[in-house]
Amino acid sequence: MAYSEKVMEHYTNPRNVGTLDKNSKSVGTGLVGAPECGDVMRLQIEVDENNVITDAKFKTFGCGSAIASSSLATEWLKGKTVDQAMTIDNMDIVEELALPPVKIHCSVLAEDAIKSAINDYRVKNGMEPIALPKSHH
Amino acid sequence: MELPIYLDNNATTPLDPRVLEAMLPYFTTKFGNAASRNHAFGWVAEEGVDYAREQAAKLIGCTEKEIIFTSGATEADNLGIKGVFEMYQDKGNHIITATTEHKAVLDTCKHLEKLGAKVTYLSVKEDGLIDLAELEAAMTEQTILVTIMYGNNEIGVVQPIREISAIAHKFGALFMTDATQAVGKIPVDVNADGIDLLAFSAHKMYGPKGVGVLYVRRKNPRVKVTAQMDGGGHERGMRSGTLNVPGIVGLGKACELCRLEMDSEAARLSALRDKLESALTVMEESYVNGNTQHRLPHVANISFKYVEGEGLMMAMKDLAVSSGSACTSASLEPSYVLKSLGLSDDLAHSSIRFGLGRFTTEEEIDYAIENTKKAVNHLRDLSPLWEMFKEGIDLSKIEWAEH
Numbered sequence: 001m002a003y004s005e006k007v008m009e010h011y012t013n014p015r016n017v018g019t020l021d022k023n024s025k026s027v028g029t030g031l032v033g034a035p036e037c038g039d040v041m042r043l044q045i046e047v048d049e050n051n052v053i054t055d056a057k058f059k060t061f062g063c064g065s066a067i068a069s070s071s072l073a074t075e076w077l078k079g080k081t082v083d084q085a086m087t088i089d090n091m092d093i094v095e096e097l098a099l100p101p102v103k104i105h106c107s108v109l110a111e112d113a114i115k116s117a118i119n120d121y122r123v124k125n126g127m128e129p130i131a132l133p134k135s136h137h
Numbered sequence: 138m139e140l141p142i143y144l145d146n147n148a149t150t151p152l153d154p155r156v157l158e159a160m161l162p163y164f165t166t167k168f169g170n171a172a173s174r175n176h177a178f179g180w181v182a183e184e185g186v187d188y189a190r191e192q193a194a195k196l197i198g199c200t201e202k203e204i205i206f207t208s209g210a211t212e213a214d215n216l217g218i219k220g221v222f223e224m225y226q227d228k229g230n231h232i233i234t235a236t237t238e239h240k241a242v243l244d245t246c247k248h249l250e251k252l253g254a255k256v257t258y259l260s261v262k263e264d265g266l267i268d269l270a271e272l273e274a275a276m277t278e279q280t281i282l283v284t285i286m287y288g289n290n291e292i293g294v295v296q297p298i299r300e301i302s303a304i305a306h307k308f309g310a311l312f313m314t315d316a317t318q319a320v321g322k323i324p325v326d327v328n329a330d331g332i333d334l335l336a337f338s339a340h341k342m343y344g345p346k347g348v349g350v351l352y353v354r355r356k357n358p359r360v361k362v363t364a365q366m367d368g369g370g371h372e373r374g375m376r377s378g379t380l381n382v383p384g385i386v387g388l389g390k391a392c393e394l395c396r397l398e399m400d401s402e403a404a405r406l407s408a409l410r411d412k413l414e415s416a417l418t419v420m421e422e423s424y425v426n427g428n429t430q431h432r433l434p435h436v437a438n439i440s441f442k443y444v445e446g447e448g449l450m451m452a453m454k455d456l457a458v459s460s461g462s463a464c465t466s467a468s469l470e471p472s473y474v475l476k477s478l479g480l481s482d483d484l485a486h487s488s489i490r491f492g493l494g495r496f497t498t499e500e501e502i503d504y505a506i507e508n509t510k511k512a513v514n515h516l517r518d519l520s521p522l523w524e525m526f527k528e529g530i531d532l533s534k535i536e537w538a539e540h
Contacts, residue, residue: 003451011451017519034537035522036482038445038462038471042521059521063447063462067519116538 003064004098010068015075018057020044028121030113039066039106043113045077045085047121053077053085058113065103069093069110077114082121086130088114140455142501146341146494147290147318147436148459152387153343153495159390160345163383171380172371182382189389193350196392197316197335198326205351205372206385210317213336213351214241216376217313220362221282221334222249225311229279233310235259235267236477237294238286241336242315246284255279263479264428265294272301276308283312287319287335291461291474291490292427293436295319302331311360317341317349321395322433323403327352333360339384343495344391348384351376398495406493407434409502413491414439416506420513422526426475426488435493438475440484443523444516449489452512456505461488483522 003011022029026047033040039062046055056074060067072093077085093099093107112132119129143151163185171186173179190201207213222232234246236258246256257275259267267285276283283305288295302312313334319325320335321342327335338349353375354360368377395402414425414437422442438461441449446462461472462485470476471485480488491505517523525532 008451011448014519019524031521032538035486035532036537038447038482038486040521040537059519059524061443061448061520061522062445064451066445067448112538 003068006097007064007068007099010071010097011064014058014067014071016055016057016071016078017059019059020046020055020057025124026121028117028119028124030116030118030120032112032116033062033066033109035061038062039109041066041070041109041113043070043073043077043110043117045082045117045121047082051081051083053080053082062106062109063103065097065099065106066109068097069099069106070113072096073110073114082118085114086118138498138500138504141457142455142497142505143457144491144493144497144501144505145457145459146497147490147492149340149346150343150494151496152345153391153394155394156344156387156390160383160387163386167382169382171382172369182380185382185386186380189385189392192389192393192396196325196396197320197337197352198328199352200355202373203327203352203355205353205375206380206388207336207349207351207376208347208381209340209349210239210315210336210338211241211349212376213338213349214239214315215245216351216362216365217334217336217353218242218245218282218284219249219365220375221311221313221360222252222254223363224361225281229277229281231255231257231277231279231281233257233259233272233275233280233283233285233305235261235285235296237261237265237289237291237474238284239290239315239317242284242286259285261477265289265292265426265474265478266428266431267296267301269297269300269304273304276304276310278308280305280308280310283310284334285312285314287314287316287325288323288433288436289427289474290318291436291472292438292478293318293433294427295323295431295433297431298330298332302333306331311358318433318436321392321399322435324399327354333358334362339388339391342391342395345384345387348381348388350388402495403434406497409493409497409499410435410437410491412499413437413493413502413506417441417509420510423513424484426478426480437491437493438488439491440475440480440488441513442484442487443520443526444513445486446488449487449512449516452515453489453505453508456508459490459492461490462486 056077090107090111169178169182446460
């Protein structure tokens, strides 16, 4: 499959690979996917007292599009407030990376990872988790 | 050394220049229709076809009259299986095959099920070999055909063909084999092996695409197949259609070269394959899939745990290989062959097939080893599963989010 240059670029030079302390109260961790489906994405955010995401890290087991989607997601998360991050839509990722239709799944996974990381952060800090809309797959 | 390096010779092989040379005149000056019996143009073409028939027959130990030219192995598989089913229906309707067969066999059997065939799909053991006792137990008086591939296209495992054919014959059934990956690579002898029908294709053995062979035994027993195409009655009535003369000439030449060079090539390729495998499996959590004794000399199928095959192939961008991961397709199902071995889904997603060939050099294998190691390490650094594994977390205990 021929990938867009942007996918290749993120794949070759993934941004923000790494691990944040998942036990820290200021860190939210989202782990989505399953090994038997061929993709697992772990996305983490670090949030400051102003509700701004100061850092984001990812690790992904999956195809090139899954790695590129999560790499792009971490770039987009940094500097956004948690509320702004909540509005990131998988179709924005599809568009930015020019993902082919069979790879839309990867962007859905990234959106779910973002929301799941935010909810982990919310629950840790005594807030109600946000009800996630049933994903669009 | 030129990049990228082609290591997908199970998918197709490049044409050997010597084959091309043999073919060229048959596109231009020797262009006649081999069925034109009344002039020199036809005779010249027929001569070319006859010679190719001899070359092909010699490779698998049969006579020229037993070679039926087709458009490739898929057509040969279809003609053999459907042709036997239709011809021997009054004797029975039971066919036995295995779950690791090529789709050309599996889908043909599925098609026949709609037409009243009863098909047994034998499972394989974890090394990819079928269980002979299970085969024997599946045989009935209704069994007309056992069709089991010679060497597997994904993992290279070679089935115990002689034992299988003996069991089929004991019950009065015919034995067919899809030998597409085996012919030209390892010795295949239809008489010694007890094969009644055999399919192969030129483009897997440095010949052209679009031409293949169905071997149909003429003696002990005389096998008949019902034609699947009606027309001029070419190929002893079994496969009508104007012969692809240049293709057939190329197939013949390819057969001859394989026969002459098989021993030295097999030794060279298995040494390169072993080098590749041992260099890659010294890495942690890397496994060779399939039986390592009974197999083709040129295939290595390796799973690299905690990295995903398609992602890995992207990192090995200078290597043309293939993956058992289904991430390249719309379905998320990994290779059914690897799953048949009992591989877990995540290991099946993590596999890479290296298919070596006549033009593979040691320098290329050295490069492939370095490139693959680098790619695996890079992706493991990116893999949350690898991190968890390193921390000693049991991944099977994690409740994965359904997706």
